[in-house]
Amino acid sequence: MSWQKSKSEAHDAFTNGRYIDAIRLYQNAIAQIEETEQPDALGTVYGALAESLFKQGRFDEAEEAFKKAIEYQQGDSGELPETLESAVLLTNFGAFYADRQNFEESDRMLSKALSMKKNLGADELSISKTLTEIGILKLDQDKFKEAEPMLSQVLGIQERELGKDDVAYAESLNNLAVLHSKKKNYALAEPLCKRALKIRENKLGLEHPAVAESLHNLGVQYLKQGRADKAEPLWRRALTIQEQTYTADHPRLVLTLNHLASACLSLGKFDDAIEFYKRALDISERTGGGDKHNLMNSVAGLGMTYLRSAKFKEAEPYIKRSLDMLDEVEEDHGTLEHGYLNELFTCYIFQGKFGDALSLVPDTMRASHTTQVNEVLDTFIKVGKFANKLFDKSDES
Template identity: 35%
Template sequence: MTPLPQALILALAFCFSLPLAQISGTLQAQAVHADSTLAAAHRLFAEANLLANRGHHDQAEPKLLRVLSMREKALGLDHPDVALTLHNLGFIYNAQDRYAEAEPLLRRALAIRETVLGPQHLEVALTLNSLAFTYGVQSRYDEAEPLYERALAIRESALGPAHPDVAFAMNNLAFFYTMQSRYDEAEPLYERALAIDEIVLGPNHLQVAHVLSNLGMLYDDLGRYKEARPVYERVLAIREATLGSSHPDVANVLINLASLYHHQERYAEAIPLYRRSLDIRTAEFGPEHSDTSLALENLILACELLFALPYVAEEQQSITAPESMAMLCRLSP
């Protein structure tokens, strides 16, 4: 299997025409400071998080870099708020595939948190998770696995076995197994994480959709298409109801569902979904963004494959040509 993202929820695509999995990590919130410099840093930090959570990583990055500079000067190099900023900046670099830049930031954040907060603190688990993702997507599996396992152990010890944060750690470990095609180990972890989230958070929570999306990807990878389709459709319904029909995370699951059809050579069903994901991303990110380009490549490939099919080629030569499909494949007015 090819490693994948997006993710929280940011999505990363490592190759086109494959599903998107949520990135294993999380952006963190913060406490408000009374000091004017730190209060300004707080506002910038919040703005950066909002941008990052909608996939605008290029706009979030300079804000976080400024926050980091402000906090280092005001608080010192080893303050927990500095670690928090390093963690979120590393998360953004992970989301941009800038792993060589993410790693030293996350390692530094981890060192600060372990020293200041203690090795069993929940914030340590957060950074362990993001650093493990950095290693995992670079196929540094021997370095990643103990970090994922340690993050899960910390959360289970601190929160108990049925907490949503424990489910989140299970999902991340399962995704790590999936990247290595260790499906027999991944599937029961996804199922356990899903059961916890549905009970504690409710069946229509975004975190439930997150786990379902990764479980659907596992089914897709294994060719279990009949199981994958209703899972992806449920993710789509949850995200549309919660986030609205034009949110980037809706575009991500549209690509997953389209890819499912694509893998079965059902291009006529994939194309409308690819087209919708392209329209959402173009509106949200602009035509030059890498996520928009990925959606465009998906659409072009599916259209080329569809119209290369013998029965479609014959229809094109007659008055019964699939006009609606041709319109969806049109890239310019």
């Protein structure tokens, strides 16, 4: 098979969500190109390989492949030529850095890509792809006022050029849904998620990873509206697709497992919640911690689930670990700290560790930013109510 054939088959595999096959075929194409001593083609193939590695969650390898693609595009001059191919590479590399939260480098690459495309007179669809990634970059930084007009502009271009049943149009619907969800406009986000899901199912099939993404996002809208019963089956279906698509340690699995566990917790399915949280935690720990927020959600979720199950001894180490991890997240964590301290206080009380419980009182007051004794009394009242619920359930059984 020629390298062109390998590259073509790799592209088809990527489009159909078969990223592992795409990686293998792109690697074959690279080996074949190197044998024929045609280095001019390596930049494009390395760029495509990087995209496949990125999708499969192999981030270090993806970054290295992107850098090699840049090197081959630059050639002996050491300068990236102002071509559409270079602009596409910069767009994809910039999107990668946005996902990895290297926002400064992402902004630099995406701005350069957009400038190149405009200078080259690229068509609206090509420009819209870079605008999409810039919009997502702004969205990741919670710069909603900058992201919304850009993402809306892209949707308009795609509707005009591609129609309302195109996969790219569905992606834009999905991006706008995420925007509205982050702004807590769930009534706007939900129908956008549903439209994106329907298009993707019709165009890509029921088991494509993009369908899993839409299922996941729709589940988020339901859970945030207190409709865990609707979110749970969507996340179970998304998880099944992702397990068929990705390797066993893919970070997307962690996110879906955490969300599915939270739905089960809300529905009182504690055994299922524990299973899913533990699976998510195991993946994160095996892969060196992964995303710190996902790791913390797994740990804190296990603590809360054991607490709700009245398994106080099991809950205690996870709640303590959650408290220890707070300094690793960047945002203000006063509210979280107060919640975790109250959970730990409850664990101590129900295990008869009254001295340990009382030692937490100054911390709970500090975390809630008040010295009012009412805060402490409120905590005791909550523990009492929790105890009454447990005793009521015990009497019923």
